[in-house]
Amino acid sequence: MFDRTSLLKQIDNNKDWDVIVIGGGATGLGVALDSATRGYSTLLLEQSDFAKGTSSRSTKLIHGGVRYLAQGNIDLVKEGLYERGLLLKNASHLVNNQSFILPTYNWWDTFVYTISLKTYDFLSGKLSFGKSVRISKKDAAFRLSTLKKEHLKGGIVYHDGQFDDARLAINMAQTAIEHGAAVLNYFGVTQLQNDVKGKVYGVNAVDNESHKAYAFKAKVVINATGVFADNIQQMDNKDAKNTVRPSQGIHLVLDRSFLPGKDAIMIPKTADGRVLFLVPWHNRVVVGTTDTLLNSHSLEPKPLETEIDFVLETANAYLNKKLARSNVLSVFAGLRPLAAPKDASEKTKEISRSHKVIVSESGLITITGGKWTTYRKMAQDTINKGISLGKLPNRKCQTKHISIHGAGGSADDTDHLYVYGTDQKHIKRLIERSSNLGEKLHGRLEFLKAEVVWAVQNEMARTVEDVLARRVRILFLDAKAARAVAPVVAEILASHLAKDDAWKQSQIDEFIKLTAQYIL
Numbered sequence: 430m431f432d433r434t435s436l437l438k439q440i441d442n443n444k445d446w447d448v449i450v451i452g453g454g455a456t457g458l459g460v461a462l463d464s465a466t467r468g469y470s471t472l473l474l475e476q477s478d479f480a481k482g483t484s485s486r487s488t489k490l491i492h493g494g495v496r497y498l499a500q501g502n503i504d505l506v507k508e509g510l511y512e513r514g515l516l517l518k519n520a521s522h523l524v525n526n527q528s529f530i531l532p533t534y535n536w537w538d539t540f541v542y543t544i545s546l547k548t549y550d551f552l553s554g555k556l557s558f559g560k561s562v563r564i565s566k567k568d569a570a571f572r573l574s575t576l577k578k579e580h581l582k583g584g585i586v587y588h589d590g591q592f593d594d595a596r597l598a599i600n601m602a603q604t605a606i607e608h609g610a611a612v613l614n615y616f617g618v619t620q621l622q623n624d625v626k627g628k629v630y631g632v633n634a635v636d637n638e639s640h641k642a643y644a645f646k647a648k649v650v651i652n653a654t655g656v657f658a659d660n661i662q663q664m665d666n667k668d669a670k671n672t673v674r675p676s677q678g679i680h681l682v683l684d685r686s687f688l689p690g691k692d693a694i695m696i697p698k699t700a701d702g703r704v705l706f707l708v709p710w711h712n713r714v715v716v717g718t719t720d721t722l723l724n725s726h727s728l729e730p731k732p733l734e735t736e737i738d739f740v741l742e743t744a745n746a747y748l749n750k751k752l753a754r755s756n757v758l759s760v761f762a763g764l765r766p767l768a769a770p771k772d773a774s775e776k777t778k779e780i781s782r783s784h785k786v787i788v789s790e791s792g793l794i795t796i797t798g799g800k801w802t803t804y805r806k807m808a809q810d811t812i813n814k815g816i817s818l819g820k821l822p823n824r825k826c827q828t829k830h831i832s833i834h835g836a837g838g839s840a841d842d843t844d845h846l847y848v849y850g851t852d853q854k855h856i857k858r859l860i861e862r863s864s865n866l867g868e869k870l871h872g873r874l875e876f877l878k879a880e881v882v883w884a885v886q887n888e889m890a891r892t893v894e895d896v897l898a899r900r901v902r903i904l905f906l907d908a909k910a911a912r913a914v915a916p917v918v919a920e921i922l923a924s925h926l927a928k929d930d931a932w933k934q935s936q937i938d939e940f941i942k943l944t945a946q947y948i949l
Contacts, residue, residue, distance in 0.1 A: 430606060430607070431606060431887050431888065431889055432889075433613070433638075433889065436613055439611045440472065440645070443470070443472075443611075444643075444644065444645055445470075445645075445647070446470045446471065446472045446645060446646065446648075447464070447469035447471065447647065447648050447649065447821060448461075448464040448469050448470070448471045448472070448647060448648065448649045448651065448812070448815070448821070449474070449631070449632055449645055449649070450464070450472070450473040450651045451473075451474055451650070451651065451652050451654055451661055452473075452475060452653040452655060452657070453474075453475025453477075453478075453479040453612070453614060454479070454480055454482055454483060454653070454654075454655050455480070455484040455594070455597075455598060455601075455804040456653040456796055456799065456807055457653035457654070458473065458479065458480075458598055458804075459601065459804035459805055459808035459828075460473075460807075460808040460811050460812065461602075461605045461610050462601055462604055462605040462608070462610070462808065462831070463808040463809055463811070463812045463828050464610070464808075465608040465609050465610035466608050466826075466828055466831055467812065467824040467825070467827060468824060469812075469821060469824075470609070471605070471609070471610040471611070472610070472611045472612075472613075472645060472647070473602075473605065473611070473612045473613065474613055474618055474632070474634050475614045475615070475616060476615070476616065476617040476618070477614065477615065478614045478615070478890075478891070478892070478894070478895045478899060479598050479602050479612075479614050480594065480598035480899055481728055482655055482764065483655050483656060483763050483764050483765060483766065484594055484595065484655075484801065485595035485598070485898065485899050486678075486761055486762065486763025486764075487594045487763065487801050488678070488706055488708065488715060488717055488718050489593065489594060489710050489715055490527075490591060490592075490706070490802075491512075491516050491517075491524050491589070491590030491592050491801065492513060492589040492590060493506040493507070493508075493513060493549060493552065493553065493589070494509050494800075494802075495545065495546070495549055495697075495704075496697070496704050497509075498545050498548060498549065499545070503552070505783050506549070506552055508803055508806060509800070509802045509803055510549075510552050510553040510554075510556065511554070511556060512803045512804075512806055513553075513589070513590050513802055514553065514555075514556020514557075514558075515805065515829060516590065516802070516805075519830070519832050519833050519836060520592070520597055520832075520836055521850075522835045522836055522837070522847065522848065522849070522851070523592050523593050523596055523597050523833075523835070523848060523850070524590050524592045525590065525591055525592070525842075526559065526588055526590065527588065527589055527590060527591035527693055528586055528588055528692050529586070529587050529588070529589055529692065529693045529694065529706075530564070530569060530572060530573055530585070530692045530693070530694055531585045531586075531587065531694075531696075532573070532576060532581060532584045532696070533581075533582050533583055533584060535580075535582060536582060538582075538697075539583060539585070542585050542697065543561070543563055543585055546585055546587045549561065549587065550587070557588075558588035558589065558590065559587075559588040561586060561587035561588070562585070562586050563583060563584070563585055563586075564583055564584050566581050566582060566583045566584075568583075568584070569581060572584075572692050573688075573692060573694060574689060575686075575688060575689065575748050575749055575750045576694070576747060577746075577747055577748065577749045578749070587695075591693070591710065592801075593710075593711070593902070594801060595899035595900075595902065596899075596900075596902070597801075598899070599889075599899065600833045600834040600835050601833060601834075603834035603835075604831070604832075604833050604834045613636075614889055615636070615637040615638055616634055617634060617635050618632045618633070618634045618661070619633050619634060619635055619642075620633040621633075621650065621661075621664055621665050621791075622644065628791055629650045629789075629792050629793045630647065630650075631645050631646035631647050631650065632644075632645055632647070632650060633645075638891070648815075648820045648821060649794060649818075649820045650792075650793055650794070651794045651795075651796065651811060651815070652793055652794065652796070653811070655764075655766040656673055656726040656764045656765075656766045657726065658672060658673050658766060658795055658797050659672060662793070665789055665791050665793045666789060666790070666791070672769055672785075672795065672797055673768065673797050673798075674722060674767050674768070674769040675725070675726045675764040675766065675767070676721065676722050676764065676767050677721045677723050677736070677762055677763070677765075678718035678719050678762070678763055679717060679719050679732040679736045679760060679761065679762045679763075680715050680716060680717030680718055680740075680760070680761055680762075681715075681716045681717065681737070681744075681757045681759075682710075682713050682714065682715055682716070682757065682758045682759040682760070682761075682906060682907075683713060683714045683716060683752070683756055683757065684714070684758060685709070685713060685714060687714050687716075687756070688707050688709060688714045691709065693706060693707060693708040694706065694707040699739075699743045700739075700742075700743065703718075703719065705717070705740070705743050705744065706718070707744065712845075712875075713758065713906050716740055716744055717740060718740075719736040719739060719740065721733065721735075721736060723764070727764075729946070730762040730763065730764050732760050732762045732946070736762075737754075737760060737949065741753075741754070755949075757949045758907045758908065758909075759905055759906060759911075759947045759948070760908075760947060761947060765800075766797055766799075767798060768783070768797055768798040783799065784796060784798040784807045784810070785798050786814045788814065788818065792818070792820070794814055794815060796811045805829075808828065809826045809828065813826070834850075835850025835852055836850055836851070845876070846880075849883075852887070855883070855887075856883050859883065863879075865878065866878045866879035866882060870903070870914045870918070871913060871914050873907075873910065874903065874907065874910055874914075876903060878917070880900070880901050881896055881901065881917075881921045881922070882921060882925065884896045884901065885921070885922055885925045888900055891926070892936060892940075893915050893918050893936045893937065893939075894939070894940055896918050897914070897915065897918060897940065904943075904944065904947060905947075908944050908948045909948060911947075912944045912948075915936075915937050915940045915941060916937055919933045919934075919936045919940075920933065923936075
């Protein structure tokens with residue numbers, strides 16, 4: 430069901446669709462899932478791999494956005510908290526309840542943040558993850574053993590969601606396929622098809638692997654390409670104004686010695702007004718993020734030295750364990766597709782984090798802005814727009830209660846295979862049939878050869894990068910180790926994809942070149 434050959438047969442036999450979605454990140458996959466579960470014939474085309482861009486590079490949080498409260502954006506927070514609660518139910522194998530401690534260093538901050546977090550609790554309603562509570566200096570110091578104790582007054586514990594972003598994207602793609610959608614990576618849209626009145630009625634596309642050209646018709650074409658949204662809009666109308674302003678955020682990944690307990694840390698005030706998180710993730714710690722407006726975008730954004738210095742300096746201001754560049758296991762950058770400001774504002778905090786659904790004169794629907802947590806609501810609003818325009822028959826959204834592929838599996842994170850949910854048993858069967866697949870990919874890592882086989886057979890992985898960046902996540906967790914295991918992964922992929930030695934070597938070379946920007 431999830432192999433490329435089957436999906437290609439599906440599109441070869443169907444050139445007319447109800448909905449075509451351009452873009453395979455969180456938003457596009459969410460739209461495809463919403464569309465398919467309403468019973469519309471749905472095709473999604475992604476130029477690279479699913480979640481290659483922004484959607485694999487988040488802070489790994491499913492949250493309402495505590496800091497948006499300070500901006501008075503109550504509706505955005507409330508929406509995020511509601512969607513957070515649905516995700517905990519619908520993707521239980523990947524989303525978990527994470528406790529955060531906000532350390533306080535004066536009594537006024539303690540008072541202000543206590544009120545803010547009680548408001549956060551209240552807005553979550555029946556989908557609360559747990560009430561916030563004040564804790565003493567002694568308790569805060571005990572729970573956060575690497576936190577500086579000087580001037581510490583205490584802390585506030587609150588709860589939010591933590592998840593694996595790229596794994597959720599892959600499972601969403603699988604769920605959409607299970608509901609009848611054709612979902613293809615490495616499939617680039619080259620042109621929009623317009624009738625004599627200028628209305629969009631389809632797309633031209635190319636399979637980036639076979640280079641075969643396709644022409645597809647659709648009742649609705651949806652642009653869900655994130656930071657690339659303007660490229661598609663300008664494909665539709667070369668004079669279209671930019672609607673997206675990319676903002677870059679970077680993250681550093683450390684070993685657990687920098688945050689050995691179960692709690693995450695939220696630092697609410699930094700030197701330039703940003704928020705910094707230290708979050709446990711796959712037995713490591715993710716530290717970030719920054720918020721730097723850029724004038725350009727790419728599939729592989731690079732961390733700026735100023736951003737790296739900012740995160741190191743800010744973390745060191747709060748940690749009693751000295752953090753140096755040599756401690757960083759991986760550094761990654763991502764771009765947020767912020768809705769472009771109406772004026773020339775350079776302050777990211779003044780740019781809305783809410784999403785917008787835009788309809789061009791041609792009928793192209795573009796969804797911009799938003800965040801991972803609210804992907805489902807963004808998708809609902811996008812498909813509802815297609816219905817309101819009279820392009821689709823009126824059918825109700827189903828995704829509030831649709832389980833994501835893998836949900837219901839064990840949440841025991843002592844076994845790293847928990848992220849596969851109900852697919853864990855299939856991976857273990859692979860090992861039972863071929864014991865060598867139970868071998869570790871790398872001596873100091875927990876990941877197994879069986880996971881690579883599973884990724885290529887059942888998760889649409891096509892390259893070494895697909896596996897090590899977005900299926901098994903080693904590139905984001907330990908970039909030097911990822912570089913070391915590339916030849917093993919290339920060998921497994923080549924055997925399952927029937928590729929020759931030249932392909933295998935090119936994959937290794939390309940991946941090793943890529944890892945350079947993940948290593949400090």
